[in-house]
Amino acid sequence: MKFDYRLLMVFPLILLLASAGLLISKYSATGEWFERSIELRGGTLLNIKTADRISVSAIEEALSDDFGSISVRTLRGFGTQGASIQVGAEIDYTSVLDRLEERGIEVVDFSIENVGSSLSSVFWSQAQTGIIIAFIMMGLIAFAVFRTFVPSIAIIMAAASDIIITLSLMQVFGIEFSLASLGALLMLIGYSVDTDIMLTSRLLRETEHDMSMSEKINRALKTGLTMSLTSIGAMIAILVIPLPPVLVQIASVILIGLSVDIVVTWFFNSVILRWYCESRGVF
DSSP states (O other): OOOGHHHHHHHHHEEEEEEEEHHHHHHHHOOSSSSSSHHHOOOEEEEEEESSSOHHHHHHHHHHHHHHHHHHEEEEEEEEEEEEEEEEETSSHHHHHHHHHHTOOOEEEEEEEEHHHOOOOOOHHHHHHHHHHHHHHHHHHHHHHOOOOHHOOOOOOOHHHHHHHHHHHHHHHHHBOOHHHHHHHHHHHHHHHHHHHHHHHHHHOOOOOSSSSHHHHHHHHHHHHHHHHHHHHHHHHHHOOOOOHHHHHHHHHHHHHHHHHHHHHIIIIIIHHHHHHOOOOOO
16 A cells, blocks of 8 residues: 555644644743743843752742742753742842842852843844744745745745744743744744755756656755754754853754754655645646
């Protein structure tokens, strides 16, 4: 029995629906589609270094009664340990430090970052505008290059799926949406469009009559995987080498997005394009 290649679309579609469901569930519970960093929602970020290793739960237990909703993340480095604590902008950081000392948590060093609500709202508005403009420009370029509805829409759908799935996986792995991750997502749109345009060009514009559709897709697959795996290797190197948290966050988001893009491009976009070519008699 011949395998129906269109069934390959089931996996990325399930992944997309599950990701959309996770984001909708997040919005229903918190009023936010995803966790935003302090520069996009405002507040006070207190980074502390402690004499001894401490757990996130111990800090939350020490602070939650007095300061309400807080966000705590573990910070670790060579020879140091500590935590990153996010509280409302109205809370005085000295009272947080005093409370930690009362609970026996010795803070040996700390740093403070304050972002007002007006500034964070500007950043958030600019972030949304940046993504919208990126998608508009991507769509215009796709239509300008191919001048065909289905392949162009397939490219846009693939890029949108990459972003939605990546955002949901960021929530799973505890990665906040920040200005750094925004830059990573914009780069991811570029990566996605790059592989999708390469695939579409191979199928629609290469005119070797002795080459079947499957052979064209296999050639494009080899090229696309080489491009993606090379970038994935570079991102893994950034995660292995001790680097500033901003670079680690960018690398983490791009690594997730590139992995998602492999699934979306070769299980979804390539299937749509093959289906379209066969229906139009393009071989």
